[in-house]
Amino acid sequence: MNAVGLIVEYNPFHNGHAFHLSASKEVANAEVVIAVMSGNFLQRGEPALVSKWYRTKMALLNGVDIVLELPYIFAVQKAEIFANGAVSILDAAGCNAVCFGSESGDLSSFLQTIDFIDEQKQQLEENIHRFIDTGVSYPKAVSLAYHQLSDFNSYLDLAKPNNILGIEYIRAIKKQKSSLKPMTVARKNADYHDEHFASETIASATSIRKAILSKEGGQNSIGQYVPSPTEQLLSEYLIEYQVFHQWENYWNYLQFRLLQSTPEELREIYEVEEGLENRILAAALIAGSFHEFMEKIKTKRYTWTRLQRLCVHILTNTKKGQMAGPSDKASYLRLLGMTPKGKEYLNKRKKDFSLPLVSRLSSYKGKEIQLDLKAARIYSLGVAPHLTKELMNKEFKQPPILIEKG
Structure with missing residues (x-):
């Protein structure tokens, strides 16, 4: 079974993602679509709008056949390390190609640019x-x-962020001597960072999240930009957990971590360097919200994204040495969900996978997965206190989701 791999976050799954999925399947002549998806915290240093389990359902209901989790040690990272982890997972899962979206849709321009660099x-x-x-x-x-x-x-x-990621995907394939074939399809209409709706049917995830978070129940205004399963699942999540996740949900926890930390302790956190600890601790004393805190620590030298990732690592107490480096590969495949077609693929191919397939946490003892578990526990603090335990327990009790479709 020919499989194409996608590297995704689906925060949330929208019409642009649906186009990318369909086009990728076509250009790769693939029978199966495997998505490696960031967990509860994302590459830009943000909590996902809804949990990885709901985003897995979105993916499966919209055409993905298998969803594998990109571990925290790769997901909350700069482009090079993010790409290296994702490519290693798709390669281990037996994909024939990886297809990414780009502004140009022209693979030759990526290869020429890499040669020039x-x-x-x-x-x-x-x-x-x-x-x-x-x-x-x-x-x-x-x-x-x-x-x-x-x-x-x-x-x-x-x-352009998608060009940077595309270059890193190709570099990772070469570095790992992977047999994955790189492919790209042109993005439609919306720019990666657009904060406003740019067309009648295609919008960036950024603009969609902005609309959703602008007011309670705001997902009603995004119906033309997302497939119906996404709209339905967003409504269900709000009913079940009474909130969508954003940084402000975690501000009190981040501030508490900072107020009890010394500069020496903060310097041990991954990505805290060059005296940033002093600026961070000073801002924590006076900021009244996460956005205000970010405004106070932002400088020309450090991007908003870099600082948000740093804040995630402070929140999760992730130390230097615990995160992946530029040459590290994933050590396991965490299965989040599948369709019947995806299940058939796994039954036929998993014996040939170069990494262990983890469907239940009790079956895998590797220490690397502990950061994923810790991140999931902390992510669960973003919902109402009486619902935290339920969301936290999903990490241990939720088996891979099987969607009876496809």
Whole structure:
């Protein structure tokens, strides 16, 4: 069975994702779609709008056949490490190809850009350091250094997040000597960071979340931008847990962690460096909300995304040395859900997987999964106190979801 792999967050699953899924299946001539999906905390350093179990249901009801979890050690990371973990999972699960969305939809432009970056590596690094010394963030320095050397019209725009991720997916495939074939399809209409609806049917996840969180029950205004299963599941989640997850739900817990920490203790947290601990602790004393806290710690050097990831690691008390590095691969495949077709694929192929398939936590003793469990417990604190235990227990009691469709 030919399988195409997708690297996703589905926060939430929308019409653009449906287009990407359908187009990926077509270009890869695939019978099965396998999605590796971030867990409860995401690459941009945010809690997912709804739990990974609900997002798994969204994926399965909208055409994905198998959902595997991208572990916390890769999910809440910069693009290079995020990509490396995701690619290693899709490769281990027997995918023939990985297909990602991009602004151009042209794979050759990715390959040409990677060759150009490799050829100009030394000069690029020198330019990056020079721009960083002016006080700009690392991603901005990379973009400026790259455009200083390149003909802007000949290569990819590295200011676009999907281009950066696409490059890292291809690099990860090469680094791991994977047989995965990289493919890309053009994104439709909405830009990755659009905060406003840009068309009648396609909108970015950012704009959809903004609409949902703007008022209680706000999901009613997004019906034209998401498939009906997504709209239904969002309504069900709000009924069941009385809230959608956002950083403000966790502000009191983050502030508590900071107020009881010393600068020395904070320096042990992953991604806390260069004296950031002092700025963070000072802001925690006076900020009245997460957004206010972020405004106080934000500088030109550090992106909002980088600081949010750092805050997730503080919240989960994740230390330096506990997270994956650029060359690390996943060590297990955590199965979150499947369709009958996905189940058939697993029954036929799992004996050939290069990593253990984990369907029940009691069957896997690897220490790496402990960060996923801790993240799930802390994520459950984002709902009403009388519902926390129920959501927390799902991590241990919920078997892989089987959707009788497909």
